Amino acid sequence: MESAATRHIDVRNPATQALLARVPETTAAEFNAAVQAAKDAFPRWRAMRLHGRTDVMFRLRELILANMARRRPASRPAAALLSLLP
Numbered sequence: 001m002e003s004a005a006t007r008h009i010d011v012r013n014p015a016t017q018a019l020l021a022r023v024p025e026t027t028a029a030e031f032n033a034a035v036q037a038a039k040d041a042f043p044r045w046r047a048m049r050l051h052g053r054t055d056v057m058f059r060l061r062e063l064i065l066a067n068m069a070r071r072r073p074a075s076r077p078a079a080a081l082l083s084l085l086p
Helices: 028-047 050-071 075-082
Strands: 008-012 019-024
Touching: none
Parallel strands: none
Antiparallel strands: 008 019
């Protein structure tokens, strides 16, 4: 989903202050839509069995890893964290 934001926030490496990325500053409408989507999804999530939730979380993990591989090599802390994942 593309943001309608006109303002951006700099994401910096806390150790070096190097600019890592610029991300859109969420608008109030986007924030409210995200909250409503979470509220709408929660009853289905709550009703889902553990196995179903586990499948969803592992799929999310795969999407995150695929996205990270497309962007840039993982930093040492990110690589260390990812090494802990099953």
